[in-house]
Amino acid sequence: MKIVQRFSPVAIVSAMVIVQALESLLLVFSGSRWIAVLYLFLMNVIITAVILLQARNYRLRRVEFIRKINDEAENSLNATLDNMPIGVIRYNKETYEPEWFNPFIDLIYHGDDRVLDKNEVKSIIQKYHEERNQFFTIEKKKYFITLDDEKNLLYLADATSEANSRESLQESRAVIGSISVDNYDDVTDLITDSERTKVNSLIASNLESFASKYGFYLRRVSSSRYYFFCDYGILSRMIEDKFSLLKDFRKNSAESKIPLTLSVGVSYGWNDFPSIGKISLNNLELALVRGGDQAVLRENTPQAKTIYFGGNSESRTQKSRTRARAISTALQTIISESEDVFIVGHRFPDMDALGAAITMKNFVNLSGKEAYVVYDPEQLMPEVSRAIDLINETEEGFAHIVKLEKAFDMKTANSLLIMVDHSKISQTLNLDFYKSFNKLIVIDHHRRDDDFPEHALLSYIESSASSASELAVELLQFHEYNSKMTVTDASIALAGIALDTKHFTKATTSRTFEVAAYLRSQGADNNLIKSILATEFEKYKKINEIILNSEYVAPGIVVALGKPEHKYDNVATAKAADTLLDMAGVQAAFAITNHQNGYISISARSFKDYNVQTIMEAMGGGGHFNAAATQIYERNIAEVKEDLVKIIKEREKEQ
Ligand SMILES: Nc1ncnc2c1ncn2[C@@H]1O[C@H](COP(=O)(O)O[C@H]2[C@@H](O)[C@H](n3cnc4c(N)ncnc43)O[C@@H]2COP(=O)(O)O)[C@@H](O)[C@H]1O
Ligand SMILES: [Mn+2]
Numbered sequence: 001m002k003i004v005q006r007f008s009p010v011a012i013v014s015a016m017v018i019v020q021a022l023e024s025l026l027l028v029f030s031g032s033r034w035i036a037v038l039y040l041f042l043m044n045v046i047i048t049a050v051i052l053l054q055a056r057n058y059r060l061r062r063v064e065f066i067r068k069i070n071d072e073a074e075n076s077l078n079a080t081l082d083n084m085p086i087g088v089i090r091y092n093k094e095t096y097e098p099e100w101f102n103p104f105i106d107l108i109y110h111g112d113d114r115v116l117d118k119n120e121v122k123s124i125i126q127k128y129h130e131e132r133n134q135f136f137t138i139e140k141k142k143y144f145i146t147l148d149d150e151k152n153l154l155y156l157a158d159a160t161s162e163a164n165s166r167e168s169l170q171e172s173r174a175v176i177g178s179i180s181v182d183n184y185d186d187v188t189d190l191i192t193d194s195e196r197t198k199v200n201s202l203i204a205s206n207l208e209s210f211a212s213k214y215g216f217y218l219r220r221v222s223s224s225r226y227y228f229f230c231d232y233g234i235l236s237r238m239i240e241d242k243f244s245l246l247k248d249f250r251k252n253s254a255e256s257k258i259p260l261t262l263s264v265g266v267s268y269g270w271n272d273f274p275s276i277g278k279i280s281l282n283n284l285e286l287a288l289v290r291g292g293d294q295a296v297l298r299e300n301t302p303q304a305k306t307i308y309f310g311g312n313s314e315s316r317t318q319k320s321r322t323r324a325r326a327i328s329t330a331l332q333t334i335i336s337e338s339e340d341v342f343i344v345g346h347r348f349p350d351m352d353a354l355g356a357a358i359t360m361k362n363f364v365n366l367s368g369k370e371a372y373v374v375y376d377p378e379q380l381m382p383e384v385s386r387a388i389d390l391i392n393e394t395e396e397g398f399a400h401i402v403k404l405e406k407a408f409d410m411k412t413a414n415s416l417l418i419m420v421d422h423s424k425i426s427q428t429l430n431l432d433f434y435k436s437f438n439k440l441i442v443i444d445h446h447r448r449d450d451d452f453p454e455h456a457l458l459s460y461i462e463s464s465a466s467s468a469s470e471l472a473v474e475l476l477q478f479h480e481y482n483s484k485m486t487v488t489d490a491s492i493a494l495a496g497i498a499l500d501t502k503h504f505t506k507a508t509t510s511r512t513f514e515v516a517a518y519l520r521s522q523g524a525d526n527n528l529i530k531s532i533l534a535t536e537f538e539k540y541k542k543i544n545e546i547i548l549n550s551e552y553v554a555p556g557i558v559v560a561l562g563k564p565e566h567k568y569d570n571v572a573t574a575k576a577a578d579t580l581l582d583m584a585g586v587q588a589a590f591a592i593t594n595h596q597n598g599y600i601s602i603s604a605r606s607f608k609d610y611n612v613q614t615i616m617e618a619m620g621g622g623g624h625f626n627a628a629a630t631q632i633y634e635r636n637i638a639e640v641k642e643d644l645v646k647i648i649k650e651r652e653k654e655q
Contacts, residue, residue: 019047022111023553035580059240087143087156096121099152108138108156124154126650137165171233173299175268176277177216178284179207182261184224184291202256211247214238233266235297241294243309250293261293269300276300290447291463291625306450309623311611313592324471327460328478331441333369334457338416338439341371342407344429346422348379348570353421354387355469355496356443358489359476360418361400366481372400374407376429381571382539387495387532390488397488404430411436418443421468423461424451424622443471445500447613449622463624466512469496473515483522490522502578506626526541539572546576546591553645554652556610558586562593564637569596574629592640600632600640 024039031038087105091098096118109116115142118464127136128145135142136156142163143156181203182630188196194391207226211218214237216230238245246262253260265284267276283296286306290296335341341364345353357373364371375388391397402410417437419428428434434453442452442459445468452459465471472495476483485493497516501508504516516524535543546568550560558580562568573593580589595601602619604612606626613628619640621630632640 011642019043066366075134085158087154087563089116089124089156091118091121091152091154093152097124105156108141108143114138116234121154124156128154135159171231171236173232173268173270174273174276175216175228175230175232175235175266176273176280177228177235177264177266178280179226179228180263180284180288181224182263182288184260187258187260196257199258199260202253202258203260206252208250210248235266235268239297239307239309245296246293246295248312248436260266263287264295265294265301266295266297268297272300286391286448289461308614311447311614314376317591324460324474325478327458328475329480330458331363331460331475332480333368334416334439334441335364335367338369339412340369340410341415341416341418342411342433342437343371343418343420344374344433345420347429348381349375349384349429350381350496351383351387351492351499352467352469352496354384355493356420356467356472357418358391359469359472359485359493360420360443362483362485362489363472363476363479366416366476366479366483370400372402372407372410374402374404374429374433376404379429381569382536383495383533383571387488387492390528391492394486394488397486404433408433408436413438415439416441419453420444420472422446423453423459424449425453426451443475444468445471446622446624447615464509465499466507466509467497469493469500470512472517473497473518477515477518478505485519485522487523487525487528490524491528492518492532494519494524495532498529499533507624535575539569542566542568542572543575545578546572546593547579550580550589554648556585556587556647558583558589559641559644560589561641562590563639564594566594567596568593568601570601570629573601574603577605581605581607590644592637592644594637598633600635600637602630602632602640602644604628604630615647615651616642619643 022043026039026043027036030039084102085104087102087108089098089101089105098116098118098121101116105116116122124136124145125147125646127134128147136145137143140158140557141158144159144162146155146157147153147510148155172393184199184203188199191199203223204220207218207220210216211228214230214234216228216234219227221227243264246264249260249262249275263284265280265282265287267279267283269276279298279300283298283306285295287296290308294308297307297309298304341360343357343360343364345357349357354373354375361371361373373391375384379386388401391401415437416439417434418441418445419434422428423446425431425434425444434440440453440456442456442461444459444461445463445465446461447463448461460471460475462471492565494516497512498504498518501512541561545566546562549563551559552557560576560580562573562576573591573595576591576593577589580586580591587608588604588610590612591603593601602616602621604623604627606612606615608626611625613623613625616623616628616630619630619632621628
């Protein structure tokens with residue numbers, strides 16, 4: 001059929017007419033029938049041969065035609081690949097070695113020091129997986145990456161202008177900043193008016209010089225409170241400088257013999273200015289409760305992460321008695337509206353957690369409600385265990401210090417939970433227990449972190465306090481009724497303060513001693529405290545084991561390791577770091593051990609200006625400026641030491 005289609009209908013009809021005419025002539029003029037049959041047969045053979053020949057020619061021409069079309073298609077594809085402004089790389093799936101790339105890739109890498117090898121291919125693929133929609137930069141140009149995993153193809157499209165316009169759009173985001181001068185009231189309380197004018201002018205002149213350096217608009221609302229407005233482009237320059245204005249302000253004030261620092265809260269984003277302003281104020285509050293002398297930044301988006309700068313001096317903000325009194329009153333109201341109260345410390349609670357919990361139990365009882373201190377028998381350290389034994393000696397004590405399992409059964413929908421000595425959800429004694437409460441209060445002396453219970457009815461966080469026990473006892477002192485603690489309770493609270501202050505040698509203020517005096521007046525017994533805090537002989541040996549395996553990793557910085565085949569508890573690790581810090585010339589000490597719970601534990605201690613909190617935060621932990629810690633899973637001691645030393649060395653370079 002197809003062969004017939006090769007000839008036009010006119011040609012076929014004409015050929016058939018000629019064949020018909022020839023055959024008719026043959027029939028008319030041939031003498032015999034047999035000759036006619038022979039002629040007809042010959043004619044048919046000729047016709048069949050012609051058609052077969054035609055068919056063969058057609059087939060050959062068709063193959064040739066297809067081949068030609070293919071060649072043309074391939075040529076134009078090659079020309080497209082050669083000329084299109086998109087780089088294409090085919091790589092080996094196993095080795096990442098580039099197997100082929102188009103000329104545009106040559107142009108991309110031309111003039112750049114980098115070569116397109118397996119490492120480069122790997123890093124492009126890594127970038128693709130890490131940050132989709134982000135651009136890969138090669139020699140000042142930015143490329144959008146597309147990966148075809150199945151065919152092992154990478155496409156790099158030049159997106160420089162798109163990236164630049166995206167960047168300039170980002171830079172035009174609105175920024176609202178709130179600035180507070182830490183300790184302004186304390187500094188200006190007892191000075192003359194002319195001296196106060198000097199302080200005000202120091203603050204204003206410093207802030208105005210920052211405003212003109214960066215180009216932000218500054219507005220003073222009171223002597224100690226300012227706001228600033230700018231766009232993200234300007235903020236990013238302050239970020240690049242790591243908010244050095246905090247350091248400059250601290251230095252300039254110190255030179256003028258006025259001990260002032262700044263706390264800054266910043267937020268930024270598109271439209272919705274009320275929300276940006278609110279986040280800026282929340283961030284300022286966060287900077288203050290974390291101890292002041294720092295900047296806290298967060299974008300106005302739900303998934304934004306909080307960024308911290310500064311915090312390079314131990315807590316500068318002083319807790320005010322007015323606040324403690326106000327919190328005490330608010331607490332009484334919340335307690336009076338609750339059925340009963342359960343109090344928990346952090347995981348593996350220490351004496352400060354127990355001291356604060358016992359004091360808060362006294363507070364709740366004064367408010368006319370029942371309170372239960374909750375503990376987990378699986379998370380008991382020897383000192384705390386000894387103190388619990390003491391509490392259990394009286395019937396009253398026994399009834400109100402309850403195991404976790406029992407506490408689950410006892411609590412009702414209207415029970416209140418008080419978290420003491422911790423404010424990180426991940427650190428709470430038991431996550432399910434925490435989650436089972438609708439009403440929550442937090443009392444803590446650690447700098448507030450991201451992992452904070454946002455729904456707390458009340459949070460009393462004072463990072464300048466020596467201990468959670470100090471905070472709790474102050475609240476108790478401000479209770480509208482006078483308390484009478486038992487000797488055991490008062491001793492445990494004082495032991496908590498003694499623990500966190502290393503027997504009143506660090507982090508103390510005059511308020512710490514006032515609270516200690518109050519506890520003595522309530523019957524706190526030194527001998528009892530000594531026996532509660534005593535170290536067992538076996539533990540002492542383990543602490544020494546860690547101390548003996550220590551070395552300097554930088555000037556003044558010591559790292560000690562527990563034996564990899566031994567397991568240690570928090571206290572042994574913490575005490576090893578404490579002891580190392582007592583050695584001459586040691587500015588910071590880190591003890592790394594295998595914790596009995598299966599993770600690697602680091603306790604970090606330091607003096608004065610060396611911030612171990614940020615180092616521990618960089619390793620997933622936290623704590624205070626001079627005493628911090630972290631827990632690391634699925635690594636061994638040697639690996640953790642390597643990571644730690646790397647961070648320490650980086651910090652050294654930044655100083
Ligand atoms: N993952 C974390 N995130 C945030 N903060 C954390 C984290 N892990 C720990 N922290 C805080 O870091 C500091 C230091 O902790 P540490 O374990 O090194 O030291 C605490 C106790 O282990 C230690 N301690 C307890 N009993 C004794 C004792 N009898 N003698 C000596 N030392 C002892 O003292 C530290 C108590 O600190 P506190 O909780 O601030 O009261 C710490 O703040 C962790 O909360
Ligand atoms: Mn504490």
